[in-house]
Amino acid sequence: MELSDLRSRMYRVGNYIKESTSKSLDSLKSDRKLGNLQDEINDAYRMLGYSIYTELKTINLESCDCQVLYKNNAEIIAKIDEKCEEIDQVKRELAAEAAEKNVNSSASTFCSHCGAAVPKNARFCSKCGKPVV
Helix, strand or coil: CCHHHHHHHHHHHHHHHHHHHHHHHHHHHHHHHHHHHHHHHHHHHHHHHHHHHHHHHHCCHHHCCHHHHHHHCHHHHHHHHHHHHHHHHHHHHHHHHHHHHCCCCCCEEECCCCCCEEECCCCECCCCCCECC
């Protein structure tokens, strides 16, 4: 084998490793972003639960007005809704990216909910369990 052939092969191997590493890092960044958003939602749920709990302890349940509970917690509820929408948007973007990268793949498709690769004939995603559309 000539030195130029060896260099060429080493260059291709290096590019392959670079692409694989880049894809892995992108996946980790996306997972981290989704995890952070989910943590924010969980914190908001805890705040909402604590707020409702403390209010329910101080009011007469027989004359309870749910509108008051809602109004007192509307900001937290809006935050939860906002974070849920952000998570859905990130998942849609991941699914679109995955589909774009693998347009020519005939063996699999991608979940529109979580972006995971699933066999074309699958009815449900093996990662999130949602129906494959």
